[in-house]
Amino acid sequence: MTIPIGNFIKLKRMELNLSQEQLCEGICAPSYLSRIENNKLIPDDEIYRLLLKRLGLDYEDLIWETDFIAEEIENWYRELLEPEYTELKRDVEELKRRADLIGGETAFKFRAVYCRYLLNNGQIEEATNHLKQLGQVIPQEASRAFFIYTNVLMFNLMLQGNYEEAIQAGRELLKVKGFDQLGNEEEVGIFFYNLALSYSNLSRFKMAEEYAKQALTLFNNGYCLERALSTLLLRGICLNNIQEWNEAMRVYDRAEKILRYLPEETHSHNRGKLNNNRGSCMLAQGKYEEALAYYQAALKDIQGQERIIPLLNLIYCCYEAGKHEEAKHWMTEVERAGNGPVQEIYQRQLEVFFVLLSEKKPQIRDVERVQIKCLEYFLENRHLQLAVHYCKLFIRVYERNHHYKKANEMYRIIRLAETEMRKGG
Known part of the structure; x- marks a missing residue:
């Protein structure tokens, strides 16, 4: 040997x-x-x-069978990356046995792909344990196995909300010379997209936008239209949060053009997301009427529990525009947005409006209580854009009631959060 x-x-x-x-x-x-x-x-x-x-x-x-097994593993990995993953019949244990017989990079590659298989089937804890073992032995070098391992590791970390660790894993691959030649355009695009999404989830929008652009170029070159659409949506969010509003709207227009070439059944949901994001672009500029029109258009296309997103945006926008009765109407619609518990990120926002839209004029101590609870959650979880969003809301409440010291504290939080978002964290 x-x-x-x-x-x-x-x-x-x-x-x-x-x-x-x-x-x-x-x-x-x-x-x-x-x-x-x-x-x-x-x-x-x-x-x-x-x-x-x-x-x-x-x-x-x-x-035996080195080339055949290697190709079988590659086919399996391609299936697992499909946006609409359908599990095909495959004897995983037999494939593992044969990959182990070959050893070397083939065995490492099998284990990395197997971990992706576990993740696709919701077995996160088991995948995490396997990845931990694999990480101790797989060489950090320009190999196909290390490329797949890193991408699966990032996906695993992102599923658990460990975005900082996902970014660090991605940086390790970036150090490998020629890493972008270890996968096809779609695979390398997915790597950049996951980096962008991780930075975005940490409110580091400048870095996120840079990686989203790289992903978009690769998806366009490979005619990966669904992935290009997702990347345009992400890039638009980043641009909106670094106050590049005109460019964000142009990006959303490009996304709508791509939508025409996708299956008809995907149009409604994606159109809803586009209009919701356009509404947020208008809201950030204080253009309340335009924002309300976009949010209401989004609500027509978004179904189920996801409706809570445009509904919260409508409530916020109506409150800011002084349309408090209309805001209360949308609050009642939240109850119809779907069954099941409301995610904490949305629950915190709803609690703010339960106080601000109460029948009696809210006491400042109640406003301050919900403000502290809300902003602590946003800042601890690095939802910096939401922290800024709600600081602006509280500023107007405090200033109307002549609580300028409290308002100044909100301005301080905004300055810190916006500085971090602009510099990319």
């Missing part, structure tokens, strides 16, 4: 909970095994044969 499979041997040993001493007993010294596992030497065939046998693998089978 002329290829180093030490990392693979180490991975199999860890999976079987064997110590180095247990694996190498009667075969070689632990220090010798350590050098094998770190690919610092390639032993003769007999040592490989004995180590693999103790791990339950047949040395002779390692030369």
Whole structure:
């Protein structure tokens, strides 16, 4: 055997909970095994044969079917990346056995793809454990296996809301020379999109917008229209939050043109998201009537629990425009937005309006109580754009009631949050 499979041997040993001493007993010294596992030497065939046998693998089978298995794993990964993933019948255990027989990068690649399979099926904890083990042995180098591993790791971290860690994982891949040649245009575009989305979820909109542009170029080149549409929506949100409103509206117009080429059944929902985002662009500029028109148009197209997003925007906009009775009407509509518990990010916003739109004039102590609770949640979870959004609301409430010290505190929070969003965090 002329290829180093030490990392693979180490991975199999860890999976079987064997110590180095247990694996190498009667075969070689632990220090010798350590050098094998770190690919610092390639032993003769007999040592490989004995180590693999103790791990339950047949040395002779390692030369079989390498190309076929590699292609099968690639096909599986492509299926898992489809926007509308449909699980095909596949003997995963048999594929794992054959990938292990080949070893090396093929075994690493299988494990990375298997983790994506687990994530697609909602088995996040199991995927996390496998990724942790794989991360200890997979070489950080310009290989297809490391590229897939990093993308799956980022996806896993994002599903758990660990956006900072997802960004750090992405940065490790960015350090690898030629990383953008390790996947096709769609795959590299997905990598940049996930970086952009992670930065966006941390309110680092300048960095998010830069990576979204890179993703968009690749999706356009590869005619990945659905992904291009999602990226345009994300880029528009970023531009809106760094106050590039005219450019944001142009981006949304481009997104609407792409929508024409997508299946008819996707039009309504995506059109709703576009109009909601356009409304937010108008609201940020104080153009309340235009914002209300866009939000109401969005409400016609968005169904189920997602309706709470344009509804909250309508309530906010009506309140700011002085249309308090209309805002109360939209509050009653929230109850019809779908069954199940309301996410905390929306519940915090609703609590603000329960106080501000109460029948009696709200007491400042009640306003301050809900303000503290709301802003603490937004700032702790880095929802900086929402923190700014609601600080502006509270400023007007405090100033109308001559509580200028409290209003000044809101201005201070806005300055800090907007500075961080503009510089990209």
